[in-house]
Amino acid sequence: MAESVDAVVIGSGPNGLVAANVLADAGWSVLVLENADEPGGAVRTAEITAPGFRNDLCSAFYPLGIASPVIAELGLEQYGLRWRHAPEVLAHVFPDDRAVLLSRDLDTTVRSLETFAPEDGDAWRAEYAKWQRIRDHLLNAVTRPFPPVRAATGLVRTLGTAEMLRFVRMATLPVRRLGVETFAGEGARVLLAGNAMHTDLGPDSSGSAVFGWLLSMLGQDVGFPVPEGGASSLIDALIARLKARGGHVECGRLVTKVLLADGRAMGVQDRQGGRVRATRAVLASVPAPMLYRELVGVEHLPARLVSDLDKFEWDDATVKVDWALSGPIPWTAPEARQAGTVHLGADVDGLAGISNDLACGRVPRNPFLLLGQMTTADPSRSPAGTEAAWAYTHVPRGKLLTDGSLRRRADRIEQAIEKHAPGFTSLIQARAITGPHDLAELNFSLNGGAINQGTAAIHQELIFRPIPGMARADTPIDRLFLAGASAHPGGAVHGAAGANAARAALAREKWTGGAYRAMTHSINRLLYGSD
Known part of the structure; x- marks a missing residue:
């Protein structure tokens, strides 16, 4: 006989676990199924280099995690989560070893920016004052279901119509243009551009401004914190909270099919043929292409x-x-x-060149590095006097990288650091190299080494994410909800996609079945011309 629960959640990354917690809070019985042998998805920690060194396997710093109202509402500090901060937030090192510093202390940031242009201190204070005025409304707009009517109304009331229009314009700009319009010196401009590069958007990409501005303001406000003991501590807290509410997580169970009947999701089937009945909902924290093509099947979907x-x-x-x-x-x-956090390898023009190389399918010779000094942020990560560190860089999607080419790329990364930190290579006791294929093996959702489950470009955001008209967690299949980062609002560890899916499932319960299905039928006809 098949197992039966109110809701099955596919995937135990932060989105899946947030979704499970929200449903458990509503009294639902919830089972989370995870393919890997341990939970966490792209939020995991292990000793992969040397004994006593705890390295985060994928993501590491969480400005949106600590600022997210979704995660804050869960009260994870009661379940062991502790945030730690490095003495300073972020340094961007120029090719000539000048550097600009982002600090949680506003005066410290301002003094650094003023070494590049005296007037930029006041300009940064003005941007931060704007952030403080709209912070809560903007974070709610980012993390709540689309369209964020209440948050958008709050933004308009706070800014006024004229300034709201200017803010929307800013959000569409390339980050290079925002830097030119707002600041006089290279320091502030490269802070914005470097933070935009946390996505896949270069300085001249439309829409990159809002990402660079948001991360810069978050860094000024809450820093780039890390969970004490490793990224896994965030997952441990989510699981502890879920178990306290009767939820369960089972690892080593790969879901291979969403079971359908009469246009509804009725449960899931795993690789061993085991079935779990979901009497209320199935929530999938997997990329949209994987959900629709592999778990549902295109024969069940509008053309x-x-x-x-x-x-x-x-x-x-x-x-x-x-x-x-x-x-x-x-x-x-x-x-x-x-x-x-350290950004290394280029000024704004250099970042643009690197982005162009990637767009043209070329591996940049001089990579832009995003580097983390984890023991500097959290002394528990390695023995006293040592450092657990990492760096990542982007390469073109689909580029064939052999073990040999990955080693050469790692050597190139180390040479780039050595140039700005003479003696770095002599400190290396051990290293672990993770390529695109390895990332995908670690977590199926990191398809081809894509860490954000889809481009952050403006043509695949908001009402266009993951595809036109699908910004909400609802899918064309009744009782099936998309809960992963390829759904709005996209990548980063903030739990919003999972919470949105859970809220959509709860909202569906408030409708009579016939009324909800009639609404779904109407939406499907509008978007796809059929059910």
Whole structure:
């Protein structure tokens, strides 16, 4: 006899676990099924370099995690989560070893920016004052179901119509243009552009401004914190909270099919043929192409939806190197020594060149590096006097990288760091190299090494994410909800996609079945011309 629960959640990453917790809070029985042997998805920690060094396997710093109202509402501190901060937030090191510093102390950030242009201190204060005025409304707009009517209304009331129009314009700009319009010096401009590069958007990509501005303001406000003990501590807290409410997580169970009947999701089937009945909902924290093509099957979907899926665009692939270091990185730039996050390798023009290489399918010769100094942020990550560090860089999607080419890429990354921190390579006790294929093996959702489950470009955001008209968690299949990062609002560890899916499932319960199905039928006809 098949197992039976109110809801099955596919995937135990942060979105899946947030969804499960929201449903459990409503009194639902919830089972989370995870393919890997341990939970967490792209939020995991292990000793992959040397004993005593705890390296985060994928994501590491969580400005949106600590700021997310979704995660804040869960009260995870009651379940062991503790946030730790490096002395400084972020340093961007220029090719000539000048550096600009982002600090949680506003005066410290301002002093750094003013070394590049005296007037930029006041300009940064003005941007931060704007952020403080709209912070809560904007974070609610980002993390709540689409369309965020209440949050948008709050933004308009706070800013006024004229300033709201200017803010919307800013959100559509390339980050280079935002920097030119707002700041006089290279320091502030490269902070914005470097933070935009946390997505797959370069300085001249439309829409990159809002990502660079948001991460910069978050860094100024809440920093780039890390969970004490490793990224897995966030997952441990989510699971502990879920178990306290009667939910369960089972690892080593790969879901291969969503079971359908009469246009409804009725449960799931795993690789061994085991079935779980879901009496209320199935929530899938997997990329949209995987859900629709592999778990549902295109024969159950409108032809136009399948055609739109063909246009789904993934973000760039990623190569990551983790190190066990015998001491702190000996940066030439003093600003980098106390920063948890370091951007390295280019000014704004250099970032644009790197982005162009990637767009043209070329591996950049001089990579832009996003580097984490984890022991600097959290001393529990490695033995006293040492450093657990990592760096990642992007490579073109689909580029064939052999073990040999990955080693050469890792060597190139180390050479780039050595240039700005003489003696770095002599500190390396051990390293672990993770290529795009390895990332996909670690977590099926990181398809081809794409860490954001789809491009952050403006043509695949908001009402266009993951495909046109599908910004909400509801799918064309009744009782099936998309809960992963390829849904609005996209990548980063904030739990919003999972919470949105859970809220959609709860909202469906408030409708009579016939009324909800009539609404779904109307939406499907509007978007796809059929059910």
